[in-house]
Amino acid sequence: MRYEDTFWFLNNLKFVAVSLAALIGVGFVNGTIALLLAIWVVGWMLNSWLTHGVPRVARFLSPVIFGVTILLLWETAVDGFEISEVLLPAPSVIAARFVTSLDILWIDFVQTVIKGALSGYVMGCGAAFLIAIAIDRYPFLQRGLLPVGNFVAALPVIGMAPILVMWFGFDWQSKAAVVVVMVFFPMLVNTVQGLQASDAMQRDLMCTYGAGYWDSLIKLRLPAAMPFVFNGLKIGTTLALIGAIVAEFFGSPVKGMGFRISTSVGQLALDLVWAEIVVAALAGSAFYGVMAWAEKTVTFWHPSQRN
């Protein structure tokens, strides 16, 4: 055993002793609280032991253990304190509901994520990308649009949702429009910034090669802009989901995740709401994950991607 290991072990021995004493003490007062504490301590100890051991395993396992600990805490707390299902359903109840209402969840997923969020995301990001390239040719426009774009990117754009629902109707078109407005400015600002990322020396080199505007755009400036572009794309993923779901609060056909959430809350069917949330979280994570993966493949040369 190295010195640090011994030290860590002793330190934790003290920690274990103290928490055991506390557990027994609390156990006399309330069994549930003691159980909760026990789960927390065990989960934390496991993680603590992991992170002081093999780093590669820990990087993967410790977040998983933390998540499982939280789920166990949740389940135990709901059972132990007899929290009403109307307030907070237990993870097991949510999982059961998730499995039994897969068909509803799928319909909502298609309506909100595929039709609303994804189509809006593609249109918004695509338009912003092309316009950014156009602006980039005119420094005057650039200087004017960047501050305005930055300003709009910080605004509560989601407030546009009721207006766009009024203009484009209740179906997915209005949701896509909200998503377009939401992702447009972050993407625009990032792309314009990215197109300025190549330095003068590199551009001069392109000039000495006799490269025209398009050559240097495609071979130097666009590749150099990619880290920024992907930053915009990644920010857009969560914004797109939020936009599509919140827009449904202002009116939608009788399907869609936002519609289901707001009506199920009204019916106090919170297990279905949580099942929708699980879908949203999975969709959001997958969406983000795909973008992060694409970034890694496209910008493998960038310092932040090399370890």
Add this chain to the structure above:
Amino acid sequence: MGEQRLSRSVLPVLTVVGFLLVAWYGAAIWLNAPWAYDKATRSGVEHTAATLVADTWSQEKPKLPAPHQVGQELWKTTVEKKITSKRSLIYHSWVTLSATFLGFVLGTGLGVLLAIGIVFNRTMDMSVMPWVIASQTIPILAIAPMIIVVLNAVGISGLLPKAMISMYLSFFPVVVGMVKGLRSPDQMQLDQMRTWHASAAQTFWKLRLPASMPYFFTSLKIAMAASLVGAIVGELPTGAVAGLGARLLAGSYYGQTIQIWSALIMAAALAAALVGIIGMVQRITLKRMGMA
């Protein structure tokens, strides 16, 4: 240098803003014209170009109100109404603002604490940090209705539920920014602290915390904007009676587009003002710390 750049970009910015205004007026004509024609045929009047334009810019429930209509509505609801009146936009803004502030303070506090824990505790870094990032892929705004209903059921209502949503949105930028900031001192500086035999607490207060300030303020700006969005959306689902979000919702129910737009412009002005204030505090603080 800064001033020069500022004045250099005034003209372009004004041009862009001017262009947007012209586009807005144009769009108002285009979008409101069908209704204007509809009205005209029913009353048997023929529109000339001039009367058409005049009509599209002065409808009561236009598809897109012209800028001056929104401006008039803003003036009417802020200056001419008493602040205590339910129709005063200042009253509604205040309702939203108080939730925003509470959520912002809670979120910033939580974010800073989490960041300190993550920087000083390896276990926390490895097990909590991934979840902090994952937490943002959950569209929290989507569960806003549930949070508010549930908190209402356990007897918490009014400001706090909205503030919780603001908090959830605003803690993330603070955690990420502060972790970066607290880790920004390089190895050389940390070694220097060690040669002075500084304790962990001393290293924190005298090196890590001051070094993190630029990051701190940058994340505060993002957190503030996010917090305002959270408060507004938090007002949507419960049928709240007061606040900018409630104005948006009521406006969309009754087709009061001018009311929607004025609430929207108010929200934009608030966001700009709040972020501007933080920017000012940032400049003053960093100047006094000798960092800017």
